[in-house]
Amino acid sequence: MLNSSFHVTGKLIEPLWGAREMTFFFALVNLTVSVLSVFYYLFLYTVTSDPDTLFTIQIHGLAGYIAGKVIIMNLRIIFYL
Numbered sequence: 001m002l003n004s005s006f007h008v009t010g011k012l013i014e015p016l017w018g019a020r021e022m023t024f025f026f027a028l029v030n031l032t033v034s035v036l037s038v039f040y041y042l043f044l045y046t047v048t049s050d051p052d053t054l055f056t057i058q059i060h061g062l063a064g065y066i067a068g069k070v071i072i073m074n075l076r077i078i079f080y081l
Contacts, residue, residue, distance in 0.1 A: 013072055026065060033064030 014022055037059050045053050 012076065013069070016076070025068065029064050029068045030062075034059075 010022065017025070041054065041057065041059075045051075
């Protein structure tokens with residue numbers, strides 16, 4: 001289901017932005033989410049001083065990208081209404 005949502009939203013957004021802008025959006029959103037996640041977990045580790053915090057919590061990578069695509073789709077729908 002995740003692949004189909006990427007395909008559908010990609011087909012709707014790419015004609016507006018182009019492949020280069022889509023790639024830039026993907027890189028920017030994922031880089032921002034990963035940097036903020038790393039700083040959050042380092043802050044959490046410094047506050048708790050528990051090494052299990054660093055190894056038990058998993059970061060799921062595409063949540064920021066999916067949220068960004070949802071916002072783009074909502075703005076696109078509002079723009080055309």
